Amino acid sequence: MRSAPTMRRSLVALMLITLMLSLSLASAASSTVDVKSEGRITEDALGLETAETNPLGDHLLIAGADGFVRIISAITPTDATTAVELQHSNTNTLRDITWHPAGNTALIAGDSGTVLRYSHEDYVLTTVMGTGALESSDISAIDWRLNGDYAYLGSDTGVIYRYSSSDGFTLLDMSANSAVSAIECHEQLQLCLVTTLSDGIAIIDRDHDVSWLGSAGDTWVDVDCPDVDLNECVAIASGRRISAIILNEQTPASTRIESPIIVGELGGEFVSISIMDDHTVIVEMAPFALIKFEMDGQKAYQVLEHATVSEASATLAGTRLVATWGDDDTHGLMISSDGTVSSFSPPAVVDDELMFKAIGVLVMIAVPGTIIGLIFMNSKTLQGWYHGRRNARREAKRQAGIDEIRAQKIAERAAKNKN
Structure with a gap:
């Protein structure tokens, strides 16, 4: 014995x-994905500012400097035969896009009060009438609310407007003194969130009333609501800070901003949020990197390290991420400000x-x-x-x-x- x-x-x-x-x-299970540059969508480098997939997820509308607008395939974005460059006379920088919930049109907003309407049926861009009410403000954010009857816009001076095809543009609020960085409307609740660079976060209710929720001490850069079945959204701020926002449908002014989680041990800064097909929250970083944030448990995980991007392509590593889309945090596509498309997928070396x-x-x-x-x-x-x-x-x-x-x-x- x-x-x-x-x-x-x-x-x-x-x-x-x-x-x-x-x-x-x-x-092995937490290792980062591999990244691959798929090439630029144009021969010359672009100055993209915004990109948004349509509700069906099969097309990507992109826009940026000099009034550039193009619709490309979200499945094969570098395939020139499926792309259409949209012609118009406006040369102002375009900064944000919102697709109508029906998916047949989109609004594109930018500098000097520019608001364009894109028709997906015939690939036509037109200028939205009545933009004089915006007083040539540089529009930095725009989003349709859930039923597509009103859109909300924010300017780089903190002014918030609403828009409808019947009423045109209407001033809603001018309490803030800093730029509106993002507007996000929940897809199930008649509530929209507005983030600013130094005036905190506001909420717009179904009657267009604007209530300021506080947290002015943070530099908020983006906000998104990942799941229609949740009354929660997520906002990011400089200093790698992430907060969940608990929406209160009955009393919107009582909506709660959770204490920020500071994601340490990472270099760089958060710049934007993208939502994958499975509702995964992906945060784009500068320099080029990705993390994912789990709403349940309030935890952040590294998905793509900047070092991995640098090893794959020094040129790609030097670009600025604009948007990410795809299945989940292991399979997806990204587009950079210069028009470079890249893909990510699990590493070639498997656990076995x-x-x-x-x-x-x-x-x-x-x-x-x-x-x-x-x-x-x-x-x-x-x-x-x-x-x-x-x-x-x-x-x-x-x-x-x-x-x-x-x-x-x-x-x-x-x-x-x-x-």
Whole structure:
């Protein structure tokens, strides 16, 4: 019988081995995605400021400096045969896009009170009438509310307007003194959030009343509401700060801004938010990097490190991210300010390969049977390799038996013929 000290040492060794293996597997599972540059959508570098997928998710409307507007495929964005450059005479910088909930038109807003309407049916851009009411303000944010009857606009001087096709543009609020950085309307509730650079966050209710929620001490740069089934939105601020915002539909002015979470151990700054098809919140960073934020649990995770981008393409690493779209935090596409499209996907090295490499290190400090057993239980590749070898041995043994019987019968026939 094994002595108690020996058993304790074995148990401790087993626990250490299990812990090391768990850490190894966790590290492999949390590794960043790989990134690949897919090329620019035009030969010359652009000055993109905004990009937005349509409600169906199959097209991407992009806009930026010098009045540039183009509609491209969200599936194959670098395919020039599917792109249409939209012609118009306005050369002002365009800064934000909002698709109508019906998906057949979009509004594009920018400097000097520019507001354009894009028709997806015939690829036509027209100037929205009545923009004189904006007094040549540089419009920095725009969004339709859920039923598409009103859109809200914000300027770089903090003024908030509303727009409808019947009433035109109407001044709503001019309490803020800093730029409106983003406007986001919830897709299920008649509520819209407005972020500013130094005046905090405001909420607009169904009757167009604007209430300021506070948090003026933060430099808010973007806000988004990732899931129609949640009464929560997420806002980001400089200093890598993220806050959940709990909407109060009954008393909008009582909407609560949660204490910011500061995402440490990262370089750079948050610049914008994108929502993936599975409602994952992706935060774009400068320099070029991505993190994801989980609303449930209020946790942030690195998705794409800047070092990974630099290794893949120094040119890509030097661009500014404008938007991200795709399936989830492991498969997606990105577009940069110069018009470069890039893709991200899981690393080529899979967990099983990492486990094979781990055997050489761990087997020297572990009980061979224990560590190999642990690795075997967690590796489909090892299991397949083992079962393949076992079946091959069985087949070889079976074939050898058949060959032996066949040889015996041949020998018996030969002996009978001699007689």
